[in-house]
Amino acid sequence: MIDTLWLIGIGTGSPAHVTMEGMQAIREASVILVPHKGAGKDDLASLRHGIIAAAGSTARIVPFDYPIRDPALPYLERVERWHDEIAARWQTALADVGVSGPVALLVWGDPSLYDSTIRIARRLTPQPTLRVVPGITAxxxxxxxxxxxxxxxxxxxxxxxxxxxxxxxxxxxxxxxxxxxxxxxxxxxxxxxxxxxxxxxxxxxxxxxxxxxxxxxxxxxxxxxxxxxxxxxxxxxxxxxxxxxxxxx
Missing domain, CATH: 3.30.950.10 (Tetrapyrrole methylase, C-terminal domain)
Known part of the structure; x- marks a missing residue:
């Protein structure tokens, strides 16, 4: 169960894009969820791991696999189901993890701009306390x-x-x-x-x-x-x- 969820904007590829507030949040997180987006995109996960290391974090790193959207569905339904599945995978990934503090997600760019992580977080049950740390946008x-x-x-x-x-x-x-x-x-x-x-x-x-x-x-x-x-x-x-x-x- 996720009691407290931090969504931390990390910019668009440079570790220097992460703000001081973002670095502090990464250091203070208890668990960090890291998405794996499939073959050929390992460098996206590697970038997140590099930022976590640069912050000096001792958080437990929990990976999860990103689902694939169903192209056969109408666009809005496809996105809704995709978001539902992402939220479910967050909860599944943390089911056997003892969480004693904030759970963090490192969000590419900024969580407010053409990113649905905030919407996905609203799907969690029970609803966690949410904190959003802004980042550099594309x-x-x-x-x-x-x-x-x-x-x-x-x-x-x-x-x-x-x-x-x-x-x-x-x-x-x-x-x-x-x-x-x-x-x-x-x-x-x-x-x-x-x-x-x-x-x-x-x-x-x-x-x-x-x-x-x-x-x-x-x-x-x-x-x-x-x-x-x-x-x-x-x-x-x-x-x-x-x-x-x-x-x-």
Whole structure:
């Protein structure tokens, strides 16, 4: 049973992304759950283990296997069932572990931004006391890597997903758009003129790859870079910002 659950944002690949509050929480946790996401993604678990070691933690490390979403189900039902199964696996992993203090999960990026760990935690029974420690987001890591501001002067910014960009196209009235969770490089299907793109993969990691320029000129190059990086590492996480030339100052 989980009485107290800490969700600790760890940034997007660099141990230096973890805040002092996050490091302190890792040191004070009694048990740390570490997900194993399947073949080819061992470096994600290794990164978490490296952060735990850097924090000087003496917590018991408990691994669990991530379930696979059923592609045959409608999207929302698929996600709901997937979240249910993740929560069940947390509880199963801890069933035979004597927990005498806080249980922690190290969350990629920040638990508040396009991450469902908080929602999954709400599925636990009984409901644990929840603490969320913020982390560096992929959005911050992307703009820092390119050395650019996120927004134009006094301008709005929208954050969306690759699925919504594919299904609905460029949002009406958008001037700058951050796209996350895009496994299909949906930017290559946009017909908006004069767009610029700032793209990055493995942000904060030694494997970091960046590209930017007019979308019409660099889209094919970015798609090829994504394919090569996925083939090399077995996985990829990337994020990009789209905007117009008049916004790029």
């Amino acid at each position: 959005v911050q890591a992307l703009t820092a890597a390119h050395g650019i501001p996120l927004n134009d002067v006094n301008g709005p910014i929208q954050i969306t997903t690759g699925r919504r960009l594919r299904d609905h196209g460029w949002p009406i009235g958008a001037t700058r758009l951050v796209v996350m969770l895009d496994g299909e490089a949906s930017f290559q299907h946009l017909d908006e003129p004069d767009l610029l793109i700032w793209w990055g993969a493995y942000l904060g990691m030694p494997e970091q790859v960046l590209d930017h320029g007019p979308l019409a000129d660099v889209a094919t190059r970015i798609v090829a870079a994504r394919q090569a990086a996925r083939a090399q590492h077995g996985w990829i996480m990337d994020t990009y910002l789209l905007g117009r030339p008049q916004d790029a100052h």
